[in-house]
Amino acid sequence: MARTPPRRAPKTVQAWGFLLPALTWTAVFFVLPVAIMAVYSLWKRVGNRLITEVSLQNYENFFAKSFLWESLVNSLEVTFLVTIISISLAYPFAYILAEKVPERWQRLALIFAILPFWTSYLVRSYSWLLVLSEGGIISNFLLDTGITAEPVSFANDRSATVIGFVHFFVMLLTLTIYANLRQLPRNYRKAAADLGAGPIRTFVYVILPLTLPGIMVGAFLTFVLCIGDYITPAILGGKRELLLPQAIMLQIERRSDFPTASALAMILMVVVSMVYLACARWLKLDRL
Amino acid sequence: MKYSINQALAGATALAAVSLLATQAVATDELNALVWCDHTDPALIQPFEEKFNVKVNLKEYEGTGAALAIVEQSRPGDWDVFVIDGVDVPGVVESGLLAELPADELPLDDVFEAVQMRDMTFKDGKMYAIMEKFGYNVISYNKDKVDPADMRDLSTLWSDKYKGRIAVYDYYIPLMDLVALKMGIKPSEITADVLPAMREELFKLKDNSVMVGDVVASSTALAVGEADILIGGGEWAVSVLSAEQPELDWVLPDQGGMLWSQSIAVFESSEKKDLAIEFVKYIMSPEGQARLATSSCFWGMPANSKAKELLTEEQRAALRWDEQPGFQANSHRYFIPDAELDTQMLDVWAEFLQH
Numbered sequence: 001m002a003r004t005p006p007r008r009a010p011k012t013v014q015a016w017g018f019l020l021p022a023l024t025w026t027a028v029f030f031v032l033p034v035a036i037m038a039v040y041s042l043w044k045r046v047g048n049r050l051i052t053e054v055s056l057q058n059y060e061n062f063f064a065k066s067f068l069w070e071s072l073v074n075s076l077e078v079t080f081l082v083t084i085i086s087i088s089l090a091y092p093f094a095y096i097l098a099e100k101v102p103e104r105w106q107r108l109a110l111i112f113a114i115l116p117f118w119t120s121y122l123v124r125s126y127s128w129l130l131v132l133s134e135g136g137i138i139s140n141f142l143l144d145t146g147i148t149a150e151p152v153s154f155a156n157d158r159s160a161t162v163i164g165f166v167h168f169f170v171m172l173l174t175l176t177i178y179a180n181l182r183q184l185p186r187n188y189r190k191a192a193a194d195l196g197a198g199p200i201r202t203f204v205y206v207i208l209p210l211t212l213p214g215i216m217v218g219a220f221l222t223f224v225l226c227i228g229d230y231i232t233p234a235i236l237g238g239k240r241e242l243l244l245p246q247a248i249m250l251q252i253e254r255r256s257d258f259p260t261a262s263a264l265a266m267i268l269m270v271v272v273s274m275v276y277l278a279c280a281r282w283l284k285l286d287r288l
Numbered sequence: 289m290k291y292s293i294n295q296a297l298a299g300a301t302a303l304a305a306v307s308l309l310a311t312q313a314v315a316t317d318e319l320n321a322l323v324w325c326d327h328t329d330p331a332l333i334q335p336f337e338e339k340f341n342v343k344v345n346l347k348e349y350e351g352t353g354a355a356l357a358i359v360e361q362s363r364p365g366d367w368d369v370f371v372i373d374g375v376d377v378p379g380v381v382e383s384g385l386l387a388e389l390p391a392d393e394l395p396l397d398d399v400f401e402a403v404q405m406r407d408m409t410f411k412d413g414k415m416y417a418i419m420e421k422f423g424y425n426v427i428s429y430n431k432d433k434v435d436p437a438d439m440r441d442l443s444t445l446w447s448d449k450y451k452g453r454i455a456v457y458d459y460y461i462p463l464m465d466l467v468a469l470k471m472g473i474k475p476s477e478i479t480a481d482v483l484p485a486m487r488e489e490l491f492k493l494k495d496n497s498v499m500v501g502d503v504v505a506s507s508t509a510l511a512v513g514e515a516d517i518l519i520g521g522g523e524w525a526v527s528v529l530s531a532e533q534p535e536l537d538w539v540l541p542d543q544g545g546m547l548w549s550q551s552i553a554v555f556e557s558s559e560k561k562d563l564a565i566e567f568v569k570y571i572m573s574p575e576g577q578a579r580l581a582t583s584s585c586f587w588g589m590p591a592n593s594k595a596k597e598l599l600t601e602e603q604r605a606a607l608r609w610d611e612q613p614g615f616q617a618n619s620h621r622y623f624i625p626d627a628e629l630d631t632q633m634l635d636v637w638a639e640f641l642q643h
Contacts, residue, residue: 047627048379065635067642126508135513155514156499238499238509239458242642250638254460255630256353 034269041263045255058263071247072267078158078243079227082165083219089166090173091215097174098181113174116167125235128164129155132236156238164236165226172225173218180214181207216282224272244268317342319563321369322355324348324550326421326583335579336570342563352376359385364557368564374419374549375622377408381416387556390565391415394572399591402616403549417553420571421580423588424619425462426545428510428521428538439517442470442541446492450517455509456493456500457520460637461622462546466519467493468623469543475623483636490640493519500641503586510536523607524548527587530606538608540615547619549591574598581607 041058044051062068093113101109116124131137132154142148154160184207192202230245239246244264251261319342321327328346337344349355352373359367372380380386396404396418403419410416427439433453438444445454457463465475467489473482498515499505507525509515511533518525522545526536552571554564570576577590578598589607590599596609608615625633 047630065638067635067638070642129508130512133512133514153498153514156509234502235505238505239501239641240499242638246641247638250634250641252353253351254353255634256356 037262037265040259041266043259045257045259050259058260059267061260062263062267067242068247068264071242071244072271074241075227075244075268076271078161078165078233079223082162082169082226083222085162085166086169086173086222087215087219090170090218091177091211093170094174094177094181098178110175110178114171116171121168121231122235124168125164125232128160128167128236132160132163155236157240158237160236160238161233164232165229168232169218169222169226172221173215176218176221177211177214180211184210212282216279220276220279223275227272228268317560317563318345319343319368319560319567320345320347320366321371321567322347322349322358322367323369323371325585326580326588327371329579329583329585332576332579332583335575336567339570340563340566344567352380356380359555365559366557367555368558368560369567370553370555371420372417372551372553374403374405374408374422374551375624377405377417377551377553378411380553381409381411385556386416387554387558387561387564389415389418389554389568393565393569394418395592395594398594400589400593400612400616402547402619403591405549405621409551417551418568418572419549419591420552420577421588421591422547422549423524424522424538424540424545424615425457425459425466425520425548426522426538426540428507428518428525428536430510430513430516430535431537432535433516436537436539439539440541442466442543445496445517445519446470446489448496451496452498453516454493454497455506455515455518455521456497457506457518457525458500458502458641459520460634461624462548463520464490464633464637465546465620465623469541469545469620472543475546475620478623478625478629478633480629480632483632487636487639490636491643494640494643522548524586524588527606528582528584530587530602540611540618542618544618544620545615547616547621550588 042054042056044053044055044057097106097109097113119127129136133139134151134153134155136153136155138154139148139151142152143150154163188206188210189202192206197205228245230249233239233243233246237243242250245268248261248264248268251257251264317340321344323346325348327333328348333344333346336342347358349358355370355372370380370386391414394415396415399419400422403422405419409418427442427445429436429439434450438449444450464478464486467486468475468478468482471482471485471489478486494500497519499509501509503525506515506518506521510518510521510525511529522538526533526538529536552568554561554568558564571580572592574592574594575598577592577595581588581590581595581599582603587603587607589609589612596604599607599609604610
């Protein structure tokens with residue numbers, strides 16, 4: 001009698017079985033909260049009452065009230081500035097780390113590179129405030145060296161916010177770019193050299209395009225984390241201007257106006273999604 | 289006899305475990321309180337815990353909205369004591385969250401008249417909360433850097449004299465109330481019609497300021513020298529530093545100031561109302577009041593005037609105790625606008641932040 005092979009679940013059932021935990025997680029902790037937020041954004045808060053009548057009033061207000069859309073413009077300006085500066089600093093750093101530092105020292109160098117991650121985000125922001133403020137290290141150095149006659153402050157404006165962000169995101173970008181650089185086979189450089197390309201041409205036409213996924217992944221993470229951050233601008237920016245997360249918090253903190261806050265958060269999410277779509281072709285996470 | 293490190297560690301761990309068990313065994317009951325940070329000072333809480341053999345679990349929050357969200361997400365009976373912003377008491381009483389307090393067992397007659405606020409804490413003849421601490425949103429300053437006499441005139445902050453040296457406390461209600469006082473308008477008379485003029489005043493103030501910040505950020509700006517003046521500040525921002533930084537001071541300007549107050553209440557859903565009321569009575573006692581007034585988080589005037597004798601001369605000076613009669617007479621309660629005006633005021637404040 002011929003033995004029948006053990007019955008196995010069809011491949012599609014197996015695949016769904018593997019996917020189910022991830023799908024459940026995403027549905028419960030992402031799709032559902034976003035759906036609730038979307039519904040809230042269509043409601044209204046009047047005084048202490050929540051009006052569940054559906055309208056686009058909160059979205060209309062965003063475009064009608066200049067301080068609200070200006071807060072998005074400010075957020076975009078700060079975020080792009082931080083992303084560009086962070087890439088400019090992180091790329092050479094990652095390149096030196098991957099190409100110039102002897103392999104046995106690279107791990108140690110990487111640990112030093114990510115040291116700032118080990119400090120609390122809040123502590124790091126307040127530390128920068130002490131460095132940049134009038135009685136801080138920079139001001140004292142300028143005074144001691146006679147460069148300035150009066151104490152100077154670099155805190156409480158946009159540049160302080162950007163410095164605080166860049167300090168954090170340079171490390172993040174360094175890691176993604178370094179990982180990408182390390183994956184490049186040595187043969188590519190040799191092949192380029194054999195074909196007569198100098199170091200600069202090799203970098204511009206071979207290395208840089210091949211490390212674009214690392215740059216874009218790091219840049220996208222920087223963009224997402226930076227545009228939604230509330231703490232750093234609140235501590236270092238001195239509220240000299242309103243960024244979108246601060247505008248959202250203003251609605252919640254003072255008036256518990258969750259509908260308006262939800263509408264602003266939805267707009268923020270749309271912006272992030274648009275940026276994702278714009279750079280999706282370069283976002284190859286498997287290359288890291 | 290020699291002990292190894294492992295033995296020592298094992299001994300220490302066992303000792304810690306025994307201590308923990310002992311603590312749990314000693315504290316037979318628990319009280320859960322939603323509080324402001326000043327209540328988390330062990331010097332304030334420990335005497336009550338020891339006297340009543342109880343563990344007081346304190347949950348600190350910022351903003352009544354956040355506290356109400358916590359209550360909404362909790363089961364009835366989870367919370368026993370509620371420390372709440374004075375201005376929010378009527379709304380919370382209206383919502384039925386608070387239990388009646390035994391008015392005859394609380395020292396209401398010893399409470400400064402300015403903060404008895406019976407119209408806010410009583411409903412239908414029943415008492416639901418009692419003010420426990422108060423102070424002012426006025427001007428804090430560094431007296432080494434500015435002329436203290438100037439600080440008694442609000443309009444100085446709009447002149448060029450201290451341009452770039454001013455921090456602004458980021459809370460639109462008391463700040464816009466102060467702007468109204470500077471304009472010669474009583475806070476209670478703020479209407480939509482005066483908002484355009486107030487916006488211009490706020491913009492001028494922004495031009496003169498170095499930063500706008502919440503409680504921590506604005507106080508820090510003054511303490512580290514980033515700013516020399518904090519508008520909206522008061523004893524709450526500087527008095528706790530009176531020993532370390534005596535140059536920091538505060539004053540109520542001649543145009544007047546805003547009176548803040550915090551109250552204490554018991555939740556209607558509490559299953560330990562008797563113990564919760566004992567806690568309220570302790571907080572309102574002269575001893576509790578003196579400790580609360582000089583809490584390590586922030587200082588403020590004790591609502592119970594009898595706490596005076598338990599405060600040192602330096603502490604009373606930092607709180608400007610002797611000037612209280614004048615300050616209380618020249619201060620106003622927070623103006624609570626209706627929903628529409630509130631939205632308009634917050635919009636003006638957001639424009640100010642964006643300016």
